[in-house]
Amino acid sequence: MERRDYIERQIQQIAEAIARILGLSVQNPAEAARAADEALGRVTGFPLGMLLRLGASGLLRTLGPERAIAAIPLLKASAEAFRASGRGSEQAALLALTKDLEGAARDRGLTIPD
Numbered sequence: 001m002e003r004r005d006y007i008e009r010q011i012q013q014i015a016e017a018i019a020r021i022l023g024l025s026v027q028n029p030a031e032a033a034r035a036a037d038e039a040l041g042r043v044t045g046f047p048l049g050m051l052l053r054l055g056a057s058g059l060l061r062t063l064g065p066e067r068a069i070a071a072i073p074l075l076k077a078s079a080e081a082f083r084a085s086g087r088g089s090e091q092a093a094l095l096a097l098t099k100d101l102e103g104a105a106r107d108r109g110l111t112i113p114d
Contacts (some may be wrong), residue, residue, distance in 0.1 A: 001074075003031075007066055007070070009013065010043070010067060010070055013042070013043060014039075014043055014061055014071065014073065014074050015113055016025055016055040017035070017039035017042070017043065017074055018038075018039075018073055018077040019059055020035050021035050021036050021039065021074075021077045021078060021079075021080075021081045022077055022080070023033070024081070025032075025061075025080055025081050025084045026084075029081065029084035029085035029086070030085050031087060032080055032081035032084060033081045033084075033085035033087055034044055035081070036065065036078035036081040036082065039074060040041065040074065040075075041076065043074055044057075044059070044063060044067075044071055045063075046062075048090065051097065052094075052097060055100065056097060056100035056103070056104040057104055058077075059071075059101060060101070060104055065105065065108065065110050068101060068105070068106055069101075069110060069111075069112060069113070072098055072101060072102065072112065072113075073112050073113075075094050075101070076094075076095075076097045076098055076099060077092055079091045079095045079098065080096040082094065
């Protein structure tokens with residue numbers, strides 16, 4: 001039961017971060033990118049550069065499948081924030097990581113939520 005509560009708290013934290021990031025993306029793209037950087041670090045425990053170096057298999061191994069998969073929507077929202085703020089290279093890197101993470105998860109028979 002504790003594990004389930006932990007996962008539910010993680011999902012709630014991710015949903016709140018996504019709502020904030022997407023809301024700011026239109027009004028204040030630079031602040032949205034800062035919020036994305038912060039949320040990625042808070043949710044995964046790693047700054048953006050480290051996330052990108054870990055790659056999909058590293059994230060699955062380090063975070064565990066449930067947390068890594070739960071972070072996918074946050075990775076996508078963060079990529080959008082980086083695009084809106086002119087950080088195209090970081091957007092591209094996050095989108096590539098997301099695609100690799102989805103593929104690696106599927107290869108392991110894990111379900112990716114839409």
